[in-house]
Amino acid sequence: xxxxxxxxxxxxxxxxxxxxxxxxxxxxxxxxxxxxxxxxxxxxxxxxxxxxxxxxxxxxxxxxxxxxxxxxxxxxxxxxxxxxxxxxxxxxxxxxxxxxxxxxxxxxxxxxxxxxxxxxxxxxxxxxxxxxxxxxxxxxxxxxxxxxxxxxxxxxxxxxxxxxxxxxxxxxxxxxxxxxxxxxxxxxxxxxxxxxxxxxxxxxxxxx
Numbered sequence: 001x002x003x004x005x006x007x008x009x010x011x012x013x014x015x016x017x018x019x020x021x022x023x024x025x026x027x028x029x030x031x032x033x034x035x036x037x038x039x040x041x042x043x044x045x046x047x048x049x050x051x052x053x054x055x056x057x058x059x060x061x062x063x064x065x066x067x068x069x070x071x072x073x074x075x076x077x078x079x080x081x082x083x084x085x086x087x088x089x090x091x092x093x094x095x096x097x098x099x100x101x102x103x104x105x106x107x108x109x110x111x112x113x114x115x116x117x118x119x120x121x122x123x124x125x126x127x128x129x130x131x132x133x134x135x136x137x138x139x140x141x142x143x144x145x146x147x148x149x150x151x152x153x154x155x156x157x158x159x160x161x162x163x164x165x166x167x168x169x170x171x172x173x174x175x176x177x178x179x180x181x182x183x184x185x186x187x188x189x190x191x192x193x194x195x196x197x198x199x200x201x202x203x204x205x206x207x208x
Contacts, residue, residue, distance in 0.1 A: 002105060002125050004160045004182040005036035006207040009200065010071075011057075012186050013042040013050070019190040026189070026196045027057050031064045033200035039069035039085055041186075046073070058082060069107065074099040083107065085128070088115060093122040107162070111142035116156050127157055128184060131165020132175055135187075141165070147178045154179030169206055176207075183207065 009030055016023050023040075030038060040057050042050055054070070058080040061068035069083040070076050074096040077084035083105040086093055093106050100106065108124040110116045111131075119127055132145050145153075150163060163180035172183055191199045 002160060004126060004162065006176070006182055007035060007200070007203050008037055008039070008162050008182045008184040009035050009189055010039045010041050010164075010184055010186045011189070013040070014044070015186055015190065021190055021194070021196065023053060024056055024060075027060050029195070029197035030189070030200050031060060031066070033197045034204060035066065035200055037067045037069065039071060039083075039184075041071040046076070051076075054080060067105070077104065085109070086124075093124045097123050109164075111145070113153055113156070116153055120157060124159065126160040126162060128162040128164050129153065129180075130163055130184075132163050132180075133166025133168075133171070135165040147174055150175070150180065151178040169203065172203075172206055 011023060011027055013023055016026055027038060038061055040054060054076060058068050067083050068080065069085050070080060071085050072087065072090050074084055074091055078100055084096060084100060085107040086096060087109045093108050096106060105125045107126045107128060108119050108122060109128040110119050116129065129150065130145055131141050132150055134144055135141050154161065160181045162182040162184050163175045164184035167175055167183050168188065175183055185203065189196055189199055
C-alpha cells in the first residue's frame with residue numbers, strides 16, 4: 001500500500017493562469033519548498049504546447065524523485081511514466097487499467113457515500129473525498145461533505161484518503177482529525193504576495 005504525504009498540491013493550469021502564475025515556475029517553487037508529490041490538472045484542450053509543458057513538469061518531478069500525477073488522462077500518464085488520478089466523469093479505473101497496466105498508481109475521486117462504497121470494487125491505490133468545505137476551484141462543485149460526514153465515511157475504506165475542497169490553514173488539522181491521510185490544495189497554493197514557495201513551506205510546517 002502506498003503512503004501519501006500529508007500535503008498533496010494540485011497544480012491547476014486554469015487557477016495558475018487566473019492568479020498570473022506560470023505553471024512551470026509554480027512547479028519549481030513547490031519542488032524547492034520540498035513537496036513530496038505534485039498533480040497537474042488541465043481541464044482544457046491538450047494542445048502540443050500543453051503536452052510539452054506536461055513533459056517538462058514530469059522531468060522536474062523525476063529529477064526531484066517525487067511522484068508526478070496526471071489528472072484524467074490515462075494515455076498521458078503512461079507516456080510520462082506518471083501516476084494517474086481519475087474523476088467520476090473520466091474513464092473508470094477498471095477501464096484505465098487496460099491502458100496503464102496493473103502496476104500503475106491510480107487515484108480516484110469520490111464525493112459521497114455511494115461513490116466511496118463503489119470505489120471499493122475498483123482497482124485503485126488511493127481515494128479522494130470532497131469537497132469537504134465550499135470551494136471556488138470547480139465551476140460546478142459537488143455538495144459539501146463536511147467534517148462530520150468525512151468522519152463517518154472514513155471507516156468505509158482502508159485505502160489512503162485525500163481530503164479536498166475549501167481546506168484552509170485554519171481548518172486543516174480538523175480535517176486530519178476527521179480521518180484524512182492527506183490534504184489536497186489548489187487555490188491556496190497561490191498567495192496574494194505571489195510566493196508559491198513560501199505558501200507551500202507554510203503548509204508543510206502546519207502539517208508536520
